[in-house]
Amino acid sequence: MSVKLSLSGVRKSFGANEVCRGIDLDVAEGEMVCLIGASGSGKSTLLRCMNLLEPIDDGTIHLDGVDISEPGLDPQPVRQKIGIVFQSYNLFPHMTATENVMLAPRRVRGLSRDALRPRVTELFTRFGLKERMEHYPDQLSGGQQQRVAIIRALAMEPEIMLFDEITSALDPELVGEVLDVLRDLHRQGMTMVLATHEMGFARELADKVCFLDAGRILEQGPPDTLFTAPQEERTKAFLARVI
Amino acid sequence: MADTSLDKGAGGAPPAPTRREVYEAGVRKRANRIALISTASVVLALVVLIPLAPGWEDVKRAFFNGRVFAATFPGLLEAFLLNVMIFAWSAPLIALTGLAIALCRDTRSPALFPLKLFGIAYTDIFRGLPVVLVIYIIGFGIPGLGLPRPWNSPYIWGTLALVLVYSAYVAEVIRSGIDSIHQSQRSAAASLGLSERDTMRYVVLPQAIRNVVPANMNLFIALQKDVALLSFIGPVEIFRQAGVYKSLYANFTPYVGAALIFLALTIPATRYADYLMNKQNLARR
Numbered sequence: 088m089s090v091k092l093s094l095s096g097v098r099k100s101f102g103a104n105e106v107c108r109g110i111d112l113d114v115a116e117g118e119m120v121c122l123i124g125a126s127g128s129g130k131s132t133l134l135r136c137m138n139l140l141e142p143i144d145d146g147t148i149h150l151d152g153v154d155i156s157e158p159g160l161d162p163q164p165v166r167q168k169i170g171i172v173f174q175s176y177n178l179f180p181h182m183t184a185t186e187n188v189m190l191a192p193r194r195v196r197g198l199s200r201d202a203l204r205p206r207v208t209e210l211f212t213r214f215g216l217k218e219r220m221e222h223y224p225d226q227l228s229g230g231q232q233q234r235v236a237i238i239r240a241l242a243m244e245p246e247i248m249l250f251d252e253i254t255s256a257l258d259p260e261l262v263g264e265v266l267d268v269l270r271d272l273h274r275q276g277m278t279m280v281l282a283t284h285e286m287g288f289a290r291e292l293a294d295k296v297c298f299l300d301a302g303r304i305l306e307q308g309p310p311d312t313l314f315t316a317p318q319e320e321r322t323k324a325f326l327a328r329v330i
Numbered sequence: 331m332a333d334t335s336l337d338k339g340a341g342g343a344p345p346a347p348t349r350r351e352v353y354e355a356g357v358r359k360r361a362n363r364i365a366l367i368s369t370a371s372v373v374l375a376l377v378v379l380i381p382l383a384p385g386w387e388d389v390k391r392a393f394f395n396g397r398v399f400a401a402t403f404p405g406l407l408e409a410f411l412l413n414v415m416i417f418a419w420s421a422p423l424i425a426l427t428g429l430a431i432a433l434c435r436d437t438r439s440p441a442l443f444p445l446k447l448f449g450i451a452y453t454d455i456f457r458g459l460p461v462v463l464v465i466y467i468i469g470f471g472i473p474g475l476g477l478p479r480p481w482n483s484p485y486i487w488g489t490l491a492l493v494l495v496y497s498a499y500v501a502e503v504i505r506s507g508i509d510s511i512h513q514s515q516r517s518a519a520a521s522l523g524l525s526e527r528d529t530m531r532y533v534v535l536p537q538a539i540r541n542v543v544p545a546n547m548n549l550f551i552a553l554q555k556d557v558a559l560l561s562f563i564g565p566v567e568i569f570r571q572a573g574v575y576k577s578l579y580a581n582f583t584p585y586v587g588a589a590l591i592f593l594a595l596t597i598p599a600t601r602y603a604d605y606l607m608n609k610q611n612l613a614r615r
Contacts, residue, residue, distance in 0.1 A: 140517055167523040177518035181536050190532055191522035243522060 091116045091278050092137065092169075092247055096146035097156075099129075099136055106132045108302035109146065114247070117276045121289040121310075124299035125325060130282035131174075133299070134249045137280065138162075138169040150247075167195060170240030171249040174256050176232045178224040184211070184235045185220045188242045195243070203242070210238045214268055230261030237268055248272065250281040286330055290314050298322045391581075398583040402575040406587050409571035413557045416489060416567065420557070421550055423493045428500025435505055438526070449501070456498035462559050465491040469563030484564035492560070496553050503545045507538035544610060547603035551596050568592075 092114040099107040106129045114120050122130045135141040137148065139155065139162035148156040155165045178187050188207050192198045211217050214234045224232050233253055240248060250269065254262045266288050272279060273292055283289055289296055290310045297307040298317070306313060306322045314330075317323045347355070380386060434442075434449030456464065468491040473482040480486070511534050519529040561570035568588050575584035 135517075138521060140521060162520075163523050163525065166521055171521045173514065173518065175514060177514045179515065179518070179533055179537075181540065191519075191524055194525075194528045194532065195523045239522065 089116050090114070090149075091118075091151065092280075093149040094133075094137070094146065095149075097133070097136060097143050097148065098145040099132055099141060099143050106302055107136065107143075110302075110304055112297065112304060112307075114278060114280055115294075116278055118294045119273050119279045119281070119292055120295045120297065121293040122280065122282045122297050122299055123284070123286065123289060123325075128299040129302040130299055131251050134171060134251050134280065134282055137247075137249055138166050138171050140166075140171070163195075167243055168245055169247045169249060170243055170245035171251065172233070172236050172240050172253050174252040176224070176229075176236045176256075178232055178236055178239070180224050183221050183223055184216065184227070184238075187224070187235060188239045191239070192242050207238075207242060210241060213271070214238060215264070228261060229257045230264045233257065233265050234268055237265075237272075241272075247278045247280070250279065250283070252282050252284065254283070254285060284329070286314070286326075298325065300325070393582045393586055395579075395581050395583040398575075398579045398581045399587055402572075402579070402584045403587050405575065406568055406571055406584060406591060409566060409568040410588075410591050412565060412567040413554070416485070416492075416557045416560060416565070417554050420489050420492045420496070420553065423489070424496045424500055424550075424553070425546075427493055427497035428504055431497060431501035432504035432508065433530075435501065436508055436530075453498045453501055456495045457502065459495070461492070461495050461556050462562065464495050465559050465563060467491075468494070469560070484560070488560040488563055488565065492553065492556065496549060496556075499549050500546060503542050503549065504538065506545075507542035508534055510541055511537050541610070544603050544607035547599070547606065551599050551603065554596060554599075555592060 090113050092112075094110055094112045097107050097110040098105070108129075110129075110133060112120070122133065124130055132141060136143050142158065143156050146156070147154055150165065150168065178184075179190070182190065185207060188210070189200060189203050192203050193200065208217070208220070211220050214237070216231060216234055216238070219227060219231055219235075224235070227235065237248075237253075254265050257265065262285070266285065269279070269281070269288075270292060281289070281293075293310045295307060296310045296313045297304045298313065298319070298321075299305065300321050306317060306319050313322070314326065317326060383389075431449050431452055434445045435453065437443075437446050437449075465488060469484055469487045472487050472490075473484070476482075515533055515537070516529055519533045524533070558567060558569035561567055561573075566574070568591060572584040572588040576582055
């Protein structure tokens, strides 16, 4: 499998607080990579760096072999290829679900509503939200909102999807419906990077799990190895606490 | 509370009031009685005491003269139409200018820095001056240039003065609305590849403007009152007309009439703005 996204020596600070301290990570095409680790270990920031929402201070990020971390590079085309879904959904509250999904394809790719309609309807149908297309975000449950957010990102036909703890704000009984969506995407061969606290899910589906600690990837490997035979003391301590 | 609803659901007969309901009804009754007594005594004191003041008869004749009121009220109403008209063409101009200034102040592109500077200077200057001063300076100053008709009209320059001052306030209100939109909305828009311009136009502004509708309504209510200030530079609107009647009848009652007309418009408008504000606060909870 070819390397889709490659990070090397990525560093990112907010003021005096160094959040990423030299991160190396390769994501292969079609692979699902899970980032695990305590809150504040740098998972979210790393995801935000990957689609250039946060400019990195040092190191490089390559997408299909092209350096996208070049300072001054226009981030817009990169963000069209790398979609992200946030923990707090961040849907636009003044638009219906359909308008949320159609806004970016209309404005960025210049497609008309009519041209988009079939594909958007298909996405809503696929994720069980066909009846909710004309609802506003505040008329939807958390799980439904998060699925709309995923559809919104998918509508730009990204090559990579990033998920930032997308089930952490959900009631437990709604987590399953969102994880089902991720399962479905993985089956379709989407390249995905997840920051997650769902250890069971990571273990079941991830191709690679990375344990982040204080801004570094302390340990990475296939889930079976990492979850059953962690090498580092801190990994063992973390897993003992969460599992 | 839970108990009473259960009771109501269970039986067909009206449920007996709970101990708490009986107690609360008693408290309510007592509170109402106290409010009634205290209000009645204040009103009574005013009605009895004010006429005892030595100048009451004169004041009554000068300010509350029924005959003068009846004679001048229709004329005042007619003059008030001019206020409404000045308001009607000023308000949209103010809204548009205010929005433009707010966007100027919010711009981040270095090429547009002069615009940003202009926006800052504009809001600083026009919020820092009394409205009446701006009306004087512009209303007397610009026609003083000796412009030909219609460019010496006090309507044009008076309106300009109102637009300048009020758009500065509206701009600040809109800007506070823009600031109130959470950064995560911009992040979400950026992550979808939307340009900053589209993010502002489709994501930030529609939410921001909705949030500041009640605050802006209060500004427009104030504008409705300040239209009267244009009387200083010429237009015979209601305040000026009341002055004319005052001289004609040697009586102040027309001012009271004018006040009533203003209140008839501003009180319902203020209540409506309050209602919108409350609704918004409830929705945010």
